[in-house]
């Protein structure tokens with residue numbers, strides 16, 4: 001009998017979801033709610049070849065989960081047989097280093113961690129509460145973005161600040177998107193037909209949020225996101241790395257409060273701050289129309305990414321595969337292209353035609369002569385979450 005698991009991936013403004021049985025190939029349903037909290041939201045629900053779309057406003061994640069449940073009721077499949085619900089949970093802090101059965105005390109601890117992931121933990125908690133209300137009699141499991149990075153070596157996760165302050169307040173690099181980095185690094189080994197244990201891989205997870213990881217023999221050794229998901233690469237609305245002196249300078253010169261600075265760096269920076277567009281599709285259109293600010297924004301994005309890749313090659317002592325994943329990484333040839341071309345001095349060679357191919361399959365975009373294999377591997381956080389969820393419920397006895 002089928003044992004479907006419902007997976008909820010609550011992002012800052014979206015919910016991705018799947019109904020799947022890890023023992024069967026392919027999900028029974030997939031869907032996405034987008035633009036939650038904005039003037040108009042959308043929901044897309046797919047069951048086999050049938051696709052259902054609605055434009056409805058969802059004020060918050062609680063309403064959005066309600067709509068997901070309604071889509072299942074109206075278009076199927078039934079949620080009656082669901083054996084568990086897996087929730088993507090962004091910040092586990094030092095409290096949660098592996099997937100965990102959710103009870104009230106877990107929700108309370110996640111709430112305490114909300115300051116560290118203000119765009120992510122509150123929607124995640126709203127998703128958990130709404131899903132528990134609808135499916136109260138099955139186990140709910142939290143799968144953490146931070147878990148894969150619990151293995152970072154101390155020299156990578158330690159910030160060079162007063163050690164006592166750091167210890168008292170749990171200040172260290174945690175890393176995020178770990179479910180994706182973990183899944184994609186395993187898929188890379190499968191794709192190359194080589195043992196994971198002997199591969200050095202750099203994974204670029206480029207979505208609305210973006211992060212890069214260095215994975216040595218399947219173990220994460222470095223990543224670009226830090227104490228919060230603000231550090232590192234240039235993102236849709238987030239700045240990534242800036243001079244740590246910036247908050248004080250803005251406070252003195254612009255009279256900004258600490259909350260103003262936080263809002264600036266998390267929501268009004270990145271590609272949106274640089275050129276007014278956060279979506280790489282729009283940025284491409286703007287560049288083609290001659291928008292110089294959009295071109296500069298892309299140049300900054302690429303420059304930062306190239307710098308991280310070079311750094312991670314040094315940290316790993318070489319690299320076998322560079323892998324692109326998530327919305328931008330899987331789809332934006334105009335981002336991958338300039339990145340790989342700039343790495344020519346390190347022996348990377350782009351197959352220009354392969355880079356332009358659009359596909360949902362794992363593929364190679366480097367030439368046979370390239371010293372490093374460059375791959376595009378679609379992520380599947382929900383499948384990885386389902387396996388984690390299954391492991392926890394099997395352990396419940």
Ligand SMILES: Nc1ncnc2c1ncn2[C@@H]1O[C@H](COP(=O)(O)OP(=O)(O)O)[C@@H](O)[C@H]1O
Pocket residue numbers: 011014206207208209236278279280281326327328331332
């Ligand atoms: N066809 C495409 N071409 C270029 N960029 C794309 C395309 N499709 C999606 N994207 C990019 O992917 C981003 C979303 O990626 P995704 O991994 O879904 O992010 P998140 O999970 O953070 O919401 C969008 O902001 C958009 O910039």
Ligand SMILES: CC(=O)OP(=O)(O)O
Pocket residue numbers: 011012090120145176177207208209210229
């Ligand atoms: C952690 C994070 O940045 O997630 P997302 O890319 O979904 O915003």
Ligand SMILES: [Mg+2]
Pocket residue numbers: 011207208326
């Ligand atoms: Mg994502």
